[in-house]
Amino acid sequence: MSDIPNVYDAEPIPQAAMAEVTRLLTTGDLFRYTAAADAPVSLLEAEFAAMMGTKYALAVSSCSAALFLSLKALGLPRDARVLIPGFTFGAVPSSVVHADCVPVLCECGDDYRIDLDDFTAKLPEVSAVIVSHMRGHTSDMDAIMALCEAAQVPVIEDAAHSLGTTWAGRKIGTIGRVGCFSFQSYKLVNAGEGGILITDDADLVARAIIMSGAYEHNWKKHPVLQDAFARWQNRLPLYNLRLSNLSAAIIRPQLAELPRRVRDGRRNHDLVAARLNASPWITVPEKLGPEERAPDSIQFNLNAMIEAETHAFEAAAAARGVKVQVFGLSTDNARAYWNWRFLGDIPDLPRTRAMLMRACDVRLPARLTEAECDVIADILLAAIADVMEPPRAYGT
Ligand SMILES: *Cc1c(COP(=O)(O)O)cnc(C)c1O
Numbered sequence: 001m002s003d004i005p006n007v008y009d010a011e012p013i014p015q016a017a018m019a020e021v022t023r024l025l026t027t028g029d030l031f032r033y034t035a036a037a038d039a040p041v042s043l044l045e046a047e048f049a050a051m052m053g054t055k056y057a058l059a060v061s062s063c064s065a066a067l068f069l070s071l072k073a074l075g076l077p078r079d080a081r082v083l084i085p086g087f088t089f090g091a092v093p094s095s096v097v098h099a100d101c102v103p104v105l106c107e108c109g110d111d112y113r114i115d116l117d118d119f120t121a122k123l124p125e126v127s128a129v130i131v132s133h134m135r136g137h138t139s140d141m142d143a144i145m146a147l148c149e150a151a152q153v154p155v156i157e158d159a160a161h162s163l164g165t166t167w168a169g170r171k172i173g174t175i176g177r178v179g180c181f182s183f184q185s186y187k188l189v190n191a192g193e194g195g196i197l198i199t200d201d202a203d204l205v206a207r208a209i210i211m212s213g214a215y216e217h218n219w220k221k222h223p224v225l226q227d228a229f230a231r232w233q234n235r236l237p238l239y240n241l242r243l244s245n246l247s248a249a250i251i252r253p254q255l256a257e258l259p260r261r262v263r264d265g266r267r268n269h270d271l272v273a274a275r276l277n278a279s280p281w282i283t284v285p286e287k288l289g290p291e292e293r294a295p296d297s298i299q300f301n302l303n304a305m306i307e308a309e310t311h312a313f314e315a316a317a318a319a320r321g322v323k324v325q326v327f328g329l330s331t332d333n334a335r336a337y338w339n340w341r342f343l344g345d346i347p348d349l350p351r352t353r354a355m356l357m358r359a360c361d362v363r364l365p366a367r368l369t370e371a372e373c374d375v376i377a378d379i380l381l382a383a384i385a386d387v388m389e390p391p392r393a394y395g396t
Helices: 015-029 040-053 062-075 091-098 114-127 139-150 201-215 226-232 245-255 257-278 306-322 350-356 370-387
Strands: 056-060 081-085 102-106 126-131 155-158 178-182 195-199 297-302 359-363
Touching: 015 245, 040 056, 040 114, 040 195, 040 245, 056 062, 056 201, 056 245, 062 091, 062 126, 062 155, 062 178, 062 195, 062 201, 081 091, 081 114, 091 102, 091 126, 126 139, 139 155, 195 201, 201 226, 257 297, 257 370, 297 306, 306 370
Parallel strands: 081 102, 081 126, 126 155, 155 178
Antiparallel strands: 056 195, 178 195, 297 359
16 A cells, blocks of 8 residues: 555755765765864764763764773773663663673663662662663653762763753753764664764763774874873774764764754654554553653553464554564564573563563654654554454443
């Protein structure tokens, strides 16, 4: 059927990128450290830091690379324990393993956010925390920051999917010691691949810059206190996780599109959420009070449906043209913690597991129109009606 919205295609890259990409291809100037100044990657860092209101930004090859470098730049010793949510993308525990640290998994609740009881219980065991704002859902940052400050444990924000989200008016990614973002194609800014970390900590960013591959004196092209670099010269490994000028040229003109994408993504999400919440079989968890989201997908929980009914709902939605993924039911899902077998010992997280077995994921890109969002809501509600009887009222 041709009237089913296509949720997979990306938005076109703004026209302004074309001229800059052509210039880079014509000159061959693709490496961030060739030009004496004003390389596209350096300009992106300056613009991103200004947009976020932070002192420093370092663009790298992915958000996973940014998480890895953040852990390394914190100077954590080998086998340091790092608390991460049990509901996140498999690249997050992987970045911890890559940094020679040990992930400790924290329970997440029905609202996809960090369970504060489990967080409080496990915090004394760890040397650092990564808060993944999974699918853009912000955990209670007031509580998390208060607990971590009291315990003197540094917080890295995995804001891969949270560009444009705010918490009590503060930009997500600026609340912890470091914030990490992704420019992979399924995020709000699309460069195919890419990432960036932001911080106000000069010494931390100096270490991250050197380790990202600012070999010899290339760090002189970064506007950071020079004595911070002098302290670390030749003392840190060069992991070479730099971003290419081509990627920066594709990212820079998209920053101006952000307010529109955030506004439309929120509108689309809230429209579909209100329609789905009218069904007794579906609950879309409320956002937390201080949170203003920037969604490009919707997550919702199926109520009191057994596994066979959940599968039947997925199949009915697919037959009608909308792909629904239940995180815990799709084979080898990278967001189901029991599939992170590279960790060796995987603890059981009963609350997170229960959530994953009924939490649905549907793409809802910002470029969809309201009419297209209505079609998606119609299909999801029709798929529920295909498999579930209306619940009987009490007393009948
Ligand atoms: C996409 C994503 C990542 C990984 O980002 P990459 O740039 O692909 O490495 C990490 N965490 C979350 C929450 C994500 O959504």
